[in-house]
Amino acid sequence: MTESLFTTNNLWILISAVLVFIMHLGFATLEAGFVQRKNTVNILFKNCLIIAIGLLTYYCVGFNLMYPGDASAGGFIGFAGFGLALPEGAAGAIEYADGSYTYYTDFIFQAMFAATCATIVSGAVAERIKLGPFLIFATILVALFYPITGMWKWGAGWLDELGFYDFAGSTIVHSVGGWAALAAIILLGPRIGKYAADGTIKPIPGHNLPLAAIGVFLLWFGWFGFNGGSVLSADASAVSLVFVTTCLAAAAGAMGAFLVSYLMFKSHDLSMVLNGILGGLVGITAGADLMTPGESIIIGFIAGTIIPFSVVFFDKRKLDDPVGATSVHLVCGIWGTLAVGLFGSMAGFQQFLYQLAGVAAIGAFTFSFSFATMYALKATVGIRVTEEEEVKGLDVSEHEMKAYQEVEQGAPFAFAPQ
Amino acid sequence: MTESLFTTNNLWILISAVLVFIMHLGFATLEAGFVQRKNTVNILFKNCLIIAIGLLTYYCVGFNLMYPGDASAGGFIGFAGFGLALPEGAAGAIEYADGSYTYYTDFIFQAMFAATCATIVSGAVAERIKLGPFLIFATILVALFYPITGMWKWGAGWLDELGFYDFAGSTIVHSVGGWAALAAIILLGPRIGKYAADGTIKPIPGHNLPLAAIGVFLLWFGWFGFNGGSVLSADASAVSLVFVTTCLAAAAGAMGAFLVSYLMFKSHDLSMVLNGILGGLVGITAGADLMTPGESIIIGFIAGTIIPFSVVFFDKRKLDDPVGATSVHLVCGIWGTLAVGLFGSMAGFQQFLYQLAGVAAIGAFTFSFSFATMYALKATVGIRVTEEEEVKGLDVSEHEMKAYQEVEQGAPFAFAPQ
Amino acid sequence: MTESLFTTNNLWILISAVLVFIMHLGFATLEAGFVQRKNTVNILFKNCLIIAIGLLTYYCVGFNLMYPGDASAGGFIGFAGFGLALPEGAAGAIEYADGSYTYYTDFIFQAMFAATCATIVSGAVAERIKLGPFLIFATILVALFYPITGMWKWGAGWLDELGFYDFAGSTIVHSVGGWAALAAIILLGPRIGKYAADGTIKPIPGHNLPLAAIGVFLLWFGWFGFNGGSVLSADASAVSLVFVTTCLAAAAGAMGAFLVSYLMFKSHDLSMVLNGILGGLVGITAGADLMTPGESIIIGFIAGTIIPFSVVFFDKRKLDDPVGATSVHLVCGIWGTLAVGLFGSMAGFQQFLYQLAGVAAIGAFTFSFSFATMYALKATVGIRVTEEEEVKGLDVSEHEMKAYQEVEQGAPFAFAPQ
Amino acid sequence: MKKVEAIVRLSRFEDIRKELAEIGVPFFTMNEVRGIGLQKGETMVYRGSTYDADYIARLQINIYTTDDKVDDIIGAIAKAGRTGEIGDGKIAVLSMDSITRVRTGELGAAAL
Amino acid sequence: MKKVEAIVRLSRFEDIRKELAEIGVPFFTMNEVRGIGLQKGETMVYRGSTYDADYIARLQINIYTTDDKVDDIIGAIAKAGRTGEIGDGKIAVLSMDSITRVRTGELGAAAL
Amino acid sequence: MKKVEAIVRLSRFEDIRKELAEIGVPFFTMNEVRGIGLQKGETMVYRGSTYDADYIARLQINIYTTDDKVDDIIGAIAKAGRTGEIGDGKIAVLSMDSITRVRTGELGAAAL
Numbered sequence A, B, C: 001m002t003e004s005l006f007t008t009n010n011l012w013i014l015i016s017a018v019l020v021f022i023m024h025l026g027f028a029t030l031e032a033g034f035v036q037r038k039n040t041v042n043i044l045f046k047n048c049l050i051i052a053i054g055l056l057t058y059y060c061v062g063f064n065l066m067y068p069g070d071a072s073a074g075g076f077i078g079f080a081g082f083g084l085a086l087p088e089g090a091a092g093a094i095e096y097a098d099g100s101y102t103y104y105t106d107f108i109f110q111a112m113f114a115a116t117c118a119t120i121v122s123g124a125v126a127e128r129i130k131l132g133p134f135l136i137f138a139t140i141l142v143a144l145f146y147p148i149t150g151m152w153k154w155g156a157g158w159l160d161e162l163g164f165y166d167f168a169g170s171t172i173v174h175s176v177g178g179w180a181a182l183a184a185i186i187l188l189g190p191r192i193g194k195y196a197a198d199g200t201i202k203p204i205p206g207h208n209l210p211l212a213a214i215g216v217f218l219l220w221f222g223w224f225g226f227n228g229g230s231v232l233s234a235d236a237s238a239v240s241l242v243f244v245t246t247c248l249a250a251a252a253g254a255m256g257a258f259l260v261s262y263l264m265f266k267s268h269d270l271s272m273v274l275n276g277i278l279g280g281l282v283g284i285t286a287g288a289d290l291m292t293p294g295e296s297i298i299i300g301f302i303a304g305t306i307i308p309f310s311v312v313f314f315d316k317r318k319l320d321d322p323v324g325a326t327s328v329h330l331v332c333g334i335w336g337t338l339a340v341g342l343f344g345s346m347a348g349f350q351q352f353l354y355q356l357a358g359v360a361a362i363g364a365f366t367f368s369f370s371f372a373t374m375y376a377l378k379a380t381v382g383i384r385v386t387e388e389e390e391v392k393g394l395d396v397s398e399h400e401m402k403a404y405q406e407v408e409q410g411a412p413f414a415f416a417p418q
Numbered sequence D, E, F: 001m002k003k004v005e006a007i008v009r010l011s012r013f014e015d016i017r018k019e020l021a022e023i024g025v026p027f028f029t030m031n032e033v034r035g036i037g038l039q040k041g042e043t044m045v046y047r048g049s050t051y052d053a054d055y056i057a058r059l060q061i062n063i064y065t066t067d068d069k070v071d072d073i074i075g076a077i078a079k080a081g082r083t084g085e086i087g088d089g090k091i092a093v094l095s096m097d098s099i100t101r102v103r104t105g106e107l108g109a110a111a112l
């Protein structure tokens, strides 16, 4: 390993961290676009704090919980201590990861992933959750639940031993976020007005679809780092393959959602296509390095076709998810993880069972701990705003602000005075 | 060539692909900002599908049509087969492009360019074209027309033999998109209400100029990859020169459009300055690697000054182009291509003639085939929505959605209930 | 130094330039979001022209004023001539900066920084300054004031000799912008309606907080290049440390502003958290390479806590700054610069005095020359629009445009006709 | 003939609409208004300064009707629009000379 | 003196304006309203569920005028506003006691 | 009982509000309207073509009141709303048959 190749490898992981960072803006705009205007400040506020809390808690405990090294107890849990502890030798010791990246690069790349998890939840619980309990839940998720299951695979824990594969986190990041979201929305209940007295669904359309579209493009943009950086080096052959499979899956996801939602609803629903792109991306994430371009198209397309069914399924079960986070991250995350056993260079029945095991174990852990945490919060401080606050909107009731101010100086209204 | 340099070169082309990718968000927001709010969902929907279709068709046929290798028939057309076929040897074979990038890197970078072409059209035909025929046209453009003329130059075809030069695609990408757009708007006709009975122009202002500004900045951002990546290696000297010429041309384009539109209309028209920046970028694209910084300023400035004249010219000819795509991509694309014969290290009368030949040949091919395709679509399925649909807006009539929902849960209107 | 490492180093500085470029979009959207809707076109227009003017003037004079080389007169001022002059040897001469980057890379990276300075001012003076005088002021700032003080430190001038340290520009970029902004708003006076007759503050809320949030995330995104690129090579150890300190400071800034504004105002003010993130980023900028992660959290957190106090302080002094530029860039810039003397590997009383000297010298120079320039403009052409223009909004009065057009074709109003 | 104008809470709209439909008044026109009354606007905070939203968002329902229905309409709106809290709004009845249906030119009760 | 209120389609606005100008009524005030009538709102689809837009966007034109012009105004609006489809709207005439021009304080017809 | 409707400049709103409060009319309802009158809209430029904004943004203030206060209200609005420039607006008084307070069902003056 030359210093030069080391520098290039490290640079790519750093740039990937930058790309994953901007996914947080992607989530923020996507979620903001899909909620009602009266809850916009609230969702932006949560997204700002989640990235902040995510980075800080990952610094404090998450990183050393996810990568405990020798401190790991049987591959189930371990903790290497609070804060960051630069390994012996210089900060940039080329030995740290065999010349791929430095210790700090490792941390920052992983920290950006961690915060993603909590952001997934924020979309699903939008428009009705109390700010305080949400922040507590997000903190616990990032600080404890995410690193623990993450360690099982990426921290060389028991699932890794077993043979479970998850390249960049269809399960470890996306499904974990999705399970936590599911637990939360079960306990929260649907938004007021989402269901008529007779149970029919009354859609609550997002207030700003351009914002949502910006979000999806930014997420795709960031996914080049999410998947590309998960190669954990700048290896030309591996990274370029991952780029191709990632993009083709996203494109196929768009087409899948487009076609199915047209066939199902006879409409060209932008919100479905946007979710389809994300579904394709989540779907390819577990095996982005294992697939041929053709296989990636199949995986992405199927993910895209799942979206409309899944959205309708959750809606019918009164699991109200304003942004479709459970369909995108949970359902497509499971699909993508299982697809590693069906397609690509690792496919096989044995592998499929490993994948199932991973999905089930991580799902069971995350869902039950998330449910318990939310339940405890519900039973104590309460997790839902009052009906009055919800109808007024969280912007006014939790923030005393409006996202789009109408009053202009010199005039009481939103248009230019004469 | 060391493995290390190879990795760096390849990394830059991959990162360039990421930057070119985000240009699609740039186009989406630019076009969304320049249309009326009632057509916003439609334009976003088209932009989502274009990138998806672009990537998939380029995978299926485009790439092998543009780079047919030995399969080329006299440098005019050739086809190396469907799908991608990894060349003999490992995926990342350092030999593929002399240590500059891998096969998959080559594909993904080129695929991002291809989709750009169709996006250019979507802006010009906005607010009145039917969704289905547009998607068919876009698919044909990306799958056939763009790769064929692209091959003439970049696929080592006859124009390349001749001596025609187009560094990053002033003609091959931008003018091609522009010619197709021109053919389409001739056949489509102007939007209802754009011209009074007596022929005077009645402007139809864009509904969200911040979105349009976001689009222009993102396009500029992506252009670092568009031009910088076209160096096809990370060569320090070449890439840094291209960065400088690209930026200075964009800056000069802004100033050119600013000054001329002030002199012509006595107004500080943001939409002109935004188009001026893009004009400067398109203008420098053909010769970004050949110019000194000073020359790039001249080229960009002239491109910027062309914009207001060109916009008014097309408007007067009743060629209605809501976003100025023909002025930016077609007119400035021609200008930039010809500028290679006038300025920079290749300038000369002979070269000027080669440039003219390239502009004419590619223009003639693209315009006539695009016209024929659109004509056939018009004669069969029809290309324009009904008057009623157009007046209602495509969002409601083609998508049954609104971009900015006013109805809030618990209240019929767009402000917080008390 | 191998060619390969040189290429990687250079590539990182180029990519950093791209990241710093997008900060201009960050500023544009942040400022647009924080002003009233009637001044949106104006702020976008200014941001487009500033980046254009910034690049062009830095090309013409700025670069050679900031890096005069041997032409420097005693470390106070020097000028190496107009335009760019490629040093002897090839453009990409590896010798130019000891194998770190090329001449053109140097220029483009520095040019992106320069334009930032003027953008900081545009936010503070928004909603009331005349376009022409503003552009003149911005040009002078970028062409003269910024490079002169920049040279004192980064051009190996007297402050550098003294021992003053400013890694990426807490003082040299941010405070300089902040001082100029302060001078300008003192001379401009507050917006009409900001203060009641009895002096109480009447807030004028921003019109589009999602835009503002987009701006802050993009600024953070760009800061990876701003600070990471200031390492001036791709050195794995240094760049990764800078990434970690930068991110943790931003996160801590968010938490600091969140907590203090909750304690002070009992509200969850999104605008404060957004400013807090920026405060943390500005704060860490001077010593991003000197701090441990823990120290960066302290510095960022303190910067965040400063924000609410500072905003209220300026507001009470009738120094009306719609976007909080003085608090973020000036106050946190000073804090960050002084923090180099208090924390991290250079901390010490002696160093603290050097830092104080730098803050004072650059502050005195920039403030007084900015004040004088603005004063001269005020005395001659006038710097403030008329009351009528201000009430109407600058979009209509200076641009004859609206940012959000309501009139749709076929209908006089903003919703779909039936 | 009368025009009934009611200024009501936005959150009561659905109920008022149902109540009106029940008494045979399914059609009407409405618009957004801003009220200044006993009930004060929300207190907002922006960058450390508090201020009151000057007005309260309200809905104005406009119904053209024949004289005989006026009392029913007032009753329906008063019933469905009431929360009992300050700020429930007002119902005004104005005299209307004539009403015409644009589509047919019909006049008076036939136009409704 | 009368106030004429017309609820009309947005797409007929330009023609109504011209027609009014021709009969010597160039000045008026208008606002956006939402109508609930025989004509139903568009059917929309969002994430697989259909719903009806509750109301229809309409324009309300308000004209203060002298008694003698009322019939002309009704005629002009009825003519230019008609499409013949359900949903063309209504024209109501209300009695007005007085009208004042703010700029001059003029009263009655002189204020118009 | 009367309904007073005033079409005024947005920029005069604060003063009108104060003036009304002084004469004991602190409560009212208002909405945004667009006026077409002697005063023309701004001339706008977009991509090289100029066009006039068709209308001017105005505020309509609606006050339900007893007969005795009508003159005071007209006087207050006319005073505070006047700039003397063309475009200051109109004040109309319409006859109102009844007024009801939704919260209590009170009728007439008691409802105000």
Ligand SMILES: Nc1ncnc2c1ncn2[C@@H]1O[C@H](COP(=O)(O)OP(=O)(O)O)[C@@H](O)[C@H]1O
Binding pocket: D007, D034, D035, D036, D037, D038, D039, D040, D056, D058, D085, D086, D087, D088, D089, D090, F027, F028, F029, F030, F062, F063, F064, F065, F101, F102, F103, F112
């Ligand atoms: N004199 C009035 N003229 C017009 N509108 C009024 C008048 N008084 C009250 N309103 C409207 O009625 C709304 C409710 O009135 P308010 O005094 O707050 O409560 P309540 O009617 O329950 O006593 C106000 O917000 C305003 O829109």
Ligand SMILES: Nc1ncnc2c1ncn2[C@@H]1O[C@H](COP(=O)(O)OP(=O)(O)O)[C@@H](O)[C@H]1O
Binding pocket: D027, D028, D029, D030, D062, D063, D064, D065, D101, D102, D103, D112, E007, E034, E035, E036, E037, E038, E039, E056, E058, E085, E086, E087, E088, E089, E090
């Ligand atoms: N009784 C009414 N009071 C007030 N507005 C009404 C009434 N009836 C109808 N409208 C308004 O007139 C519009 C058109 O009425 P509609 O019944 O759809 O068609 P038409 O007038 O052609 O029979 C409605 O959308 C509504 O705004």
Ligand SMILES: Nc1ncnc2c1ncn2[C@@H]1O[C@H](COP(=O)(O)OP(=O)(O)O)[C@@H](O)[C@H]1O
Binding pocket: E027, E028, E029, E030, E062, E063, E064, E065, E101, E102, E103, E112, F007, F034, F035, F036, F037, F038, F039, F056, F058, F085, F086, F087, F088, F089, F090
């Ligand atoms: N006949 C009318 N009916 C309804 N509104 C009117 C009428 N005439 C004028 N207006 C309203 O009054 C506003 C001001 O009128 P305008 O003629 O411009 O000025 P002024 O009242 O000072 O003579 C107009 O913009 C319009 O909203």
